[in-house]
Amino acid sequence: MTSEAMTDKAKPNFRFIGGMAFLLILLAGIVYGAWAIKSWAEDEQKSPVREIALSGDLRFVSQNDVETLIRKTQPGSFFELNVEQAHQDIEQLPWVFRASIRKRWPNSLKIYVLEQTPAARWNDDLILNQYGDAFEGAVAKGMTPPQLPSLFGPGGSEHTALDGYNSMQALLVSAGMSIDELFLSERFAWHLKLVNGISLNLGRNEYIARLQRFIDLYPLLKKNEKAVDYVDLRYDTGLAVGWKSPEQPSQES
Structure with missing residues (x-):
């Protein structure tokens, strides 16, 4: 093997190293971005549930009953709010027979309640x-x-x-x-x-x-x-x- 060939082999592959460095930076950026988005979503000051709209033919279930329950049992963040758990909690209210709940972008909840028929x-x-x-x-x-x-x-x-x-x-x-x-x-x-x-x-x-x-x-x-x-x-x-x-x-x- 000639001395010239040995010298070429010993040289670092700057293109490979540069590519790996770029990939690591990219991955770090993605991880940081995901963490930042998650932190933002969990921060109720940045993504709070601002409006809880209650509808239905209601006599014995009040807006205050439902809103107090949601605020007490759920995180304030719109993104973190568990719709299924909130649905179960609302149906545990005495005069609620059936309920439906859905999120509405960017910061509100729509809840429909069917009351018990005594x-x-x-x-x-x-x-x-x-x-x-x-x-x-x-x-x-x-x-x-x-x-x-x-x-x-x-x-x-x-x-x-x-x-x-x-x-x-x-x-x-x-x-x-x-x-x-x-x-x-x-x-x-x-x-x-x-x-x-x-x-x-x-x-x-x-x-x-x-x-x-x-x-x-x-x-x-x-x-x-x-x-x-x-x-x-x-x-x-x-x-x-x-x-x-x-x-x-x-x-x-």
């Missing part, structure tokens, strides 16, 4: 929606909760109680009457108190047929000089009637 009060401390699901129905000051029938029953019987109420209410409305309170015992016996003050004991079995028997005979009962206090329908045929004393107020229509 059907009845449950054991004096909860409310049942139209599907028989119980929820806490406390409302903010100044909001008027709906006038609802009161249902009472053992835990886990919410759907049974509401189904029974709906079936019996439909019958009674056709006769110009309505349920004020419904009681379902541990043994699933039915007891009603009507808006007109009459109590009905329907027992466990064939309660719809027994209620229909009461409706059929009620015009005859109204002809009595005394007002009806209670009716016991736990018989295969017939019924037992308790009459109000003259001192007892009558609410019959």
Whole structure:
């Protein structure tokens, strides 16, 4: 090998070194840029959620309820806000039945809420929606909760109680009457108190047929000089009637 060839081999490859240096600088720039963008996105002062717009036919869910929840549970940054978690949190609010949420560039949230449809009060401390699901129905000051029938029953019987109420209410409305309170015992016996003050004991079995028997005979009962206090329908045929004393107020229509 000649001395000239050995000298050429010993020379550093400046083009290769320059290329590697450029590549390292480029990679460093990319990493720094990504870090800077991430830091900017996480900085709520630079990318805050400025507007939370709430929509829907709302009576019991307020803008303040939703906005306070979002501000409390989510980072202030628009980019860092977890839409799925925010969606789950909003649906945990008592009067929220369903919700949808989406980000809108550059700094706002659009939230739509479908409220619970209340059907009845449950054991004096909860409310049942139209599907028989119980929820806490406390409302903010100044909001008027709906006038609802009161249902009472053992835990886990919410759907049974509401189904029974709906079936019996439909019958009674056709006769110009309505349920004020419904009681379902541990043994699933039915007891009603009507808006007109009459109590009905329907027992466990064939309660719809027994209620229909009461409706059929009620015009005859109204002809009595005394007002009806209670009716016991736990018989295969017939019924037992308790009459109000003259001192007892009558609410019959």
